[in-house]
Amino acid sequence: MSENESTDQRVADFERLRPRLFGIAYRMLGTVEDAEDVVQESYLRWHDAGAGSARNAEAWLVSVTTRLAIDRLRRAEIERAAYVGSWLPEPVATPSPLPLPDRSAELASDLSMAFLVLLERLAPEERAAFLLREVFGADYAEIARVLERSEAACRQIVHRARERVRDEKRRATTPPPDARERLVERFVTALAAEDEAGLLALFADDVVWVSDGGGKAPSIRNVVSGAERVARLAVGYERKGRGLVRHEIALINGEPAVLTLVAGRTLFTTSFAVEGGRISAVYRVLNPDKLRRVGPPPYLDDASALRSPEGGSP
Numbered sequence: 001m002s003e004n005e006s007t008d009q010r011v012a013d014f015e016r017l018r019p020r021l022f023g024i025a026y027r028m029l030g031t032v033e034d035a036e037d038v039v040q041e042s043y044l045r046w047h048d049a050g051a052g053s054a055r056n057a058e059a060w061l062v063s064v065t066t067r068l069a070i071d072r073l074r075r076a077e078i079e080r081a082a083y084v085g086s087w088l089p090e091p092v093a094t095p096s097p098l099p100l101p102d103r104s105a106e107l108a109s110d111l112s113m114a115f116l117v118l119l120e121r122l123a124p125e126e127r128a129a130f131l132l133r134e135v136f137g138a139d140y141a142e143i144a145r146v147l148e149r150s151e152a153a154c155r156q157i158v159h160r161a162r163e164r165v166r167d168e169k170r171r172a173t174t175p176p177p178d179a180r181e182r183l184v185e186r187f188v189t190a191l192a193a194e195d196e197a198g199l200l201a202l203f204a205d206d207v208v209w210v211s212d213g214g215g216k217a218p219s220i221r222n223v224v225s226g227a228e229r230v231a232r233l234a235v236g237y238e239r240k241g242r243g244l245v246r247h248e249i250a251l252i253n254g255e256p257a258v259l260t261l262v263a264g265r266t267l268f269t270t271s272f273a274v275e276g277g278r279i280s281a282v283y284r285v286l287n288p289d290k291l292r293r294v295g296p297p298p299y300l301d302d303a304s305a306l307r308s309p310e311g312g313s314p
Contacts, residue, residue: 006075013057014043020058020136021065027131028069028124029076030089030116032293033275038068047307063146067126073124084215086223088283089116090271091252091291111254113283114273117210118165129154130161150245174272180247181256183274188258191238199231209233215289217268230282241267252294259294266291 020041025035042065048062080087086087091113119127125147131148132138140151140158147154175183183202190198210231213219224233238245241260250259259272269291273281287292 005040008059010046011079016063017061021061024062024065024131024136024293025069025094026115027110027119027135028066028073028127030120031290032090032092034072034076035069038072040067041068045165057065059142059145062142066132066146070124070128073127077124085219085221086210087120087214088208088210088212088285088290088293089113089253090269090293091257091285092255092293094251101165105275112282113255113257113271114272116253117273117281121164122161126157126164129157130165132156132160137234154164175277177189178258179277180274183277183279184256184258184272187272187279188249191234194238195233196231196235199234203227203230204280207278207280207282209282209284211284212287213275214289216288217286219284219286234282250294260268267296269294 006140018039021039022142026032029035029038035278046057046061047065052066055175074162092111092112098267119130122130124260130145131285132143133140135219138152141153143149143158144151147157149157187199187202189195190202207226207227207230209220209224211219212219213221219234224230241262244262245260248259248261250269251258252259252269252271255271257272260270271285272279273283273284
């Protein structure tokens with residue numbers, strides 16, 4: 001094989017694996033830009049490694065991408081400690097007309113905002129081992145190669161991660177898509193009617209409300225818990241935006257969610273965790289830097305007047 005043919009084959013191998021690599025990196029990091037950076041760095045290392053790395057392209061690239069994501073996540077933990085208010089993963093419209101590298105089944109499952117929030121409980125290596133095993137079906141020998149640990153150690157890491165995440169994920173059951181969409185429709189109807197009683201009927205008693213404004217959009221900086229407080233908060237926010245906002249149901253991170261618009265521009269997204277047929281968590285992303293993958297650029301001019309009814313500040 002000529003050098004050009006070898007290079008073409010390596011590029012083809014990488015492009016074939018790009019969705020899988022992006023799927024790993026996005027679930028690890030929770031932001032599209034960071035995931036794309038990690039995948040691009042993986043490509044550069046793949047290119048520089050030469051023909052010797054091509055014997056098992058998938059194993060090589062998965063290992064490098066995962067290690068890069070672990071390193072990036074360790075740095076991100078320091079940045080997120082200084083983040084203003086709550087940090088939530090970046091929402092992504094699915095399917096999306098944008099030319100994102102996520103057009104395969106690699107990004108179609110275990111993508112929900114609720115699942116990504118649960119992953120935040122895990123340390124970087126735990127997160128990597130758990131995802132490789134539980135989402136991507138890697139065997140322990142492969143995980144051991146990626147993490148440069150023994151298989152026994154990797155089994156322990158995955159076991160601990162399962163204990164911290166899996167039970168909670170089962171508890172926050174995902175209803176069938178049509179039932180979930182009806183639940184979101186009822187939420188939007190009650191919200192538009194400023195119907196606190198209607199919202200209370202949808203919420204679990206211990207529902208939580210988490211907002212991510214990142215210091216760049218008005219939001220509640222602390223987690224709000226309890227059905228009555230969350231219903232009051234949702235209605236209060238709706239009143240602040242009366243005549244300005246409209247809500248659309250959209251597929252975000254693989255599940256029905258709410259896209260809220262001002263003058264046709266994205267203001268925020270609202271995603272949900274569901275338990276026993278009721279909403280157990282509301283995740284609202286207002287940080288404009290995180291809204292680029294759910295619609296046009298966010299429009300904050302008119303929305304700057306919106307303030308949290310419970311006194312939250314940007």
